[in-house]
Amino acid sequence: MAIAIAQARDHLAADDSTPITPARHGMRMALTHDYLDQYGGAERTVLALCEQFPSVPLYTSVYERAVMRRLGFVEPRQQIVVSFMQHWPLRRRVPRYYNTWLYPLAFRRFDLQSYDLVLSSANFAAKDLTLPQHSIHVSYCYTPPRFLWGFDSDTACRAMPFYERPLAMLARAVLRRLDYQAAQRVNLFLASSEVVARRIEVAYGRRALVVYPPVETERFGGREARDEGFFLIVSRLNAYKRIDAVIAACNRARLPLLVVGTGPWERRLRAQAGPTVRITGPLSDGEVDRLMSTCRAFVLPGEEDFGIAAVEAMAAGKPVLALRRGGAVETVIDGRTGLLYDEPTPDAFLDAVRRLAASRWDPDLARARARQFDRIRFAARIDQSVAVAIERGASVFS
Numbered sequence: 001m002a003i004a005i006a007q008a009r010d011h012l013a014a015d016d017s018t019p020i021t022p023a024r025h026g027m028r029m030a031l032t033h034d035y036l037d038q039y040g041g042a043e044r045t046v047l048a049l050c051e052q053f054p055s056v057p058l059y060t061s062v063y064e065r066a067v068m069r070r071l072g073f074v075e076p077r078q079q080i081v082v083s084f085m086q087h088w089p090l091r092r093r094v095p096r097y098y099n100t101w102l103y104p105l106a107f108r109r110f111d112l113q114s115y116d117l118v119l120s121s122a123n124f125a126a127k128d129l130t131l132p133q134h135s136i137h138v139s140y141c142y143t144p145p146r147f148l149w150g151f152d153s154d155t156a157c158r159a160m161p162f163y164e165r166p167l168a169m170l171a172r173a174v175l176r177r178l179d180y181q182a183a184q185r186v187n188l189f190l191a192s193s194e195v196v197a198r199r200i201e202v203a204y205g206r207r208a209l210v211v212y213p214p215v216e217t218e219r220f221g222g223r224e225a226r227d228e229g230f231f232l233i234v235s236r237l238n239a240y241k242r243i244d245a246v247i248a249a250c251n252r253a254r255l256p257l258l259v260v261g262t263g264p265w266e267r268r269l270r271a272q273a274g275p276t277v278r279i280t281g282p283l284s285d286g287e288v289d290r291l292m293s294t295c296r297a298f299v300l301p302g303e304e305d306f307g308i309a310a311v312e313a314m315a316a317g318k319p320v321l322a323l324r325r326g327g328a329v330e331t332v333i334d335g336r337t338g339l340l341y342d343e344p345t346p347d348a349f350l351d352a353v354r355r356l357a358a359s360r361w362d363p364d365l366a367r368a369r370a371r372q373f374d375r376i377r378f379a380a381r382i383d384q385s386v387a388v389a390i391e392r393g394a395s396v397f398s
Contacts, residue, residue: 027116027390029056032107032126036080037064038263039071039282040236041213041308042142045192045378046121048214049140050076052379053119061085061106061125071262071282083109100147101171104128104178119386120186124148128182138389139186140211140382143196143305144203146240148176180204188389188397190382193306193327206398209385212330213306214375217315217367219285223293225317225363230256231353232295234288234309237263237279241302242323242344247272249346255353258295260288292316297356300328301344307331314338315370317363321352331373335359337366 031053033046050058057079063086065075083106088099103125112118113132120127120139127139180203183189189208191197197208231250235241243259250257251274259269259279270279283291292298298313298320306327310320314331320338322328332338339359341352389397 028114029053029117029119030112030115031056031058031078031119031121032110032129033058033060033121034103034123034126035061035063036068036073037062038236039068039073041306042121042123043068043073044308045140045142045213047074047076048375048378049119049121049382050078052382054078057081059083059107059110059112059126061103072284081110083107100124100175104175104182117386117390124179125182127186128178129185131185134394136188136389136394137186138188138190138386139183140190140192141196141200141208142192144183144199145175145179148172148179149199149203184396186396187392187394188385190385193330195326195330196305209388211381211385212373212378213308214378215308215311215315215370215373217312217370217374219289220293220312220316220367223289223316226294227296228294230258230295231297231299231321232258232260232291232313233299233301234260234292234312235263235302237261237265237269239265241265243269243301244272245344245346246299246301246349247274247277249349249353250274250277252346253350253353257299258291260291289316292318297321297338299349300332301349302326304328310338311370311373314366317366319356319359319361319366321349321356331369333369336362337369 031049036043054077058076059081061083063080063082085102085106088102107125107128108130112129115135117136118129118131120129120137122139123142124145129137131137183204183206189200189206190211191200191208192213194210197210200206200208233243233246235243237243246257247269254276257277260283262282273279292313293316295318298310298318300307300310300320300322303323303326310322310328311331313320314337320332322332322338322340323344324340324342328340332340334340339352339355341348
């Protein structure tokens with residue numbers, strides 16, 4: 001089966017191939033996505049998929065319309081179908097990890113029997129689908145779930161009271177088995193980066209094609225890059241993002257830092273922030289674009305699956321200071337479009353800041369690098385990947 005994946009990679013490398021689209025084959029298609037109650041790279045990607053396939057329905061566990069609009073989410077044109085979890089009474093009252101066991105059930109209960117092709121946009125349960133035998137399932141995977149496969153150093157469990165951890169560990173063992181079984185029913189995996197492709201192989205024993213997420217590089221075409229002296233982070237505020245280490249460094253060195261975003265760690269990070277650090281909460285795309293065009297450098301302090309915001313900063317002509325792990329290794333050219341540092345510590349970050357001050361940066365080089373990940377390329381790769389899956393039918397790529 002490794003030969004099949006190699007042939008599929010060759011197919012994607014052929015830019016002159018004509019995509020075999022579902023519509024051309026008279027195939028009924030659906031999209032799935034884990035949840036629409038937070039806004040980040042995965043949600044930007046599923047929006048791009050919705051624009052690419054505007055006539056197909058989108059199935060998701062929950063859709064918080066008011067929350068998503070406030071965060072800048074532009075509702076797609078297609079029908080959005082939600083699960084029973086939309087009205088689950090405890091969902092809004094407890095942290096997400098207490099409801100985790102419901103997500104696989106929610107997606108398994110969707111009636112997808114009339115579809116010939118399903119494209120899942122999945123961090124977790126959106127790939128756990130009950131499909132007819134003839135149906136083709138292509139899964140765009142941002143990462144195998146961090147909390148199940150150890151990619152977040154068990155931060156979710158450590159955030160719980162100690163007396164709840166044994167039950168959480170038991171639930172994780174059951175959910176990991178379900179997640180593995182769901183992955184075996186996928187016909188073709190698409191990974192958001194090379195590092196995610198390696199995780200898919202480790203967790204599921206499956207090979208994946210790499211299709212980098214879409215970046216709207218054209219947003220920055222008319223903006224002039226200026227340096228107003230501050231460092232910028234745009235991120236969900238989660239433990240694994242390691243924003244606390246950068247705040248500690250900026251507190252120590254009195255460096256101006258803006259942190260844009262919201263998330264479970266927002267209160268903790270606000271309490272940590274010193275006089276030179278400001279946490280803005282979520283901002284509109286226009287406000288973020290202005291900050292990216294005027295910061296000294298963009299900071300990516302955690303191990304990201306890909307890191308769309310860092311590529312957007314390069315599209316704005318800015319250098320990126322990033323941890324030498326995850327997607328940053330694939331997007332940032334060390335010494336040319338940014339600097340990579342080795343450990344998620346204040347000392348390592350401050351050393352990168354010193355190296356940044358001693359270097360000269362070419363904004364046009366950063367912009368050219370960002371265009372390698374433009375959404376037009378993403379759309380073409382998705383079309384070609386779907387064509388590969390249709391050509392092979394319901395067989396499994398592994």
